[in-house]
Amino acid sequence: MKVSLVMKALVLAGGRGIRLRPLSHTMPKQVIPVGNRPLLFYGLEAIRQAGVAEAVVVVDARDGSVRRAVGDGGRFGLRVSYVAQDAPLGTAHAVLAARDHLGDADFVLFPGDRMVFGGIGDLVEAYRADRPHALRLTGARSPGGEPADTGVCVLSPVVHQAVRSIGPDWSNRREIGSALRWLREHGHVVRDHVSAGQWEDGGVLEGLLAANRAVLSARRAEVRGMVDTDSELVGQVVVEEGGSVERSRVVGPALIGPDAVVRDSVVGPYTSVGADCVVDGASVGDSILMEGAELRDLRGVRGSVIGRNASVGPAVPGGRGHRLVVGDHAVVTVEVPGHGG
Numbered sequence: 001m002k003v004s005l006v007m008k009a010l011v012l013a014g015g016r017g018i019r020l021r022p023l024s025h026t027m028p029k030q031v032i033p034v035g036n037r038p039l040l041f042y043g044l045e046a047i048r049q050a051g052v053a054e055a056v057v058v059v060d061a062r063d064g065s066v067r068r069a070v071g072d073g074g075r076f077g078l079r080v081s082y083v084a085q086d087a088p089l090g091t092a093h094a095v096l097a098a099r100d101h102l103g104d105a106d107f108v109l110f111p112g113d114r115m116v117f118g119g120i121g122d123l124v125e126a127y128r129a130d131r132p133h134a135l136r137l138t139g140a141r142s143p144g145g146e147p148a149d150t151g152v153c154v155l156s157p158v159v160h161q162a163v164r165s166i167g168p169d170w171s172n173r174r175e176i177g178s179a180l181r182w183l184r185e186h187g188h189v190v191r192d193h194v195s196a197g198q199w200e201d202g203g204v205l206e207g208l209l210a211a212n213r214a215v216l217s218a219r220r221a222e223v224r225g226m227v228d229t230d231s232e233l234v235g236q237v238v239v240e241e242g243g244s245v246e247r248s249r250v251v252g253p254a255l256i257g258p259d260a261v262v263r264d265s266v267v268g269p270y271t272s273v274g275a276d277c278v279v280d281g282a283s284v285g286d287s288i289l290m291e292g293a294e295l296r297d298l299r300g301v302r303g304s305v306i307g308r309n310a311s312v313g314p315a316v317p318g319g320r321g322h323r324l325v326v327g328d329h330a331v332v333t334v335e336v337p338g339h340g341g
Helices: 039-049 065-070 091-097 121-130 159-166 176-185 205-217
Strands: 007-013 054-060 079-085 106-111 114-116 134-140 147-155 190-195 199-201 232-234 237-239 244-246 249-251 254-256 261-263 271-273 278-280 283-285 294-296
Touching: 007 039, 007 091, 039 065, 039 106, 039 114, 039 205, 054 065, 079 091, 091 106, 091 159, 091 176, 106 121, 114 147, 114 205, 121 134, 121 147, 121 190, 134 176, 147 176, 159 176, 176 190, 199 205, 205 271, 232 237, 237 249, 249 254
Parallel strands: 007 054, 007 106, 054 079, 134 190, 232 249, 237 254, 244 261, 254 271, 261 278, 278 294
Antiparallel strands: 106 147, 114 199, 134 147
């Protein structure tokens, strides 16, 4: 069978990010930072490294954050165009919306909140070698885990007939899984490609933190900022230009971003501190601090994501109990002395 000479990518970046509320109330989940870079960037790099040069990115019509972050795709070596959706109505609906942009090319369907370590080059090569009508990427979410559908697949143009034929489900959504079932039922070849590499669903908190851990673990120690003589760096610690560490201990893997200040604190392991953050008199591990966040005079922060320009600290001196200002869909976990063990 003749192999298509053109392959594109369809990148899904228009979802509402319900599983990551309240963070996703103010920013698309695809631009939440992992290792101080938007989650979506890793997927775009994986697409280009697989030899695909053109990407169609589906975005939320109400939010321009993805467009501003990605631009024309030049930084990734990609040509990027955009399709705006008024509402996220499923992965197969995104294929419908992008029909004119995709033309008759084979294409990689890539959810923008996925991290596939090791890339998708082997998936694309396997598709080009045999060219089934659809090839799904399955893999372990963590070493030793059970294989699962990553949401990434390579599709032939026949999928356009499938997504037109399936219709919406009870929730008014069209999903690519239903389209793949339609293909099978109508005699088309749908196969799985098992990847031995790790992958994470960055659309949930645990997946986001696991992706951050993996990204930080892959970086080598590097100090381009200021670390005073009263501080200690242990293991793979990156201090970016303008960042400063004063009278503190940073345990790698860890990343201190540009113009961030760590003072009288313990940071790490597996912690990324974004640009312009302040960590003062605190201890934090296995966490993500986004740009401009402040963490002051608070110990034992673990497994946390602190949003842009958020401020976290202790109660007012002399006060009793905890004072909280909590928005919709927030999750707050407070250790209460004498309870739970």
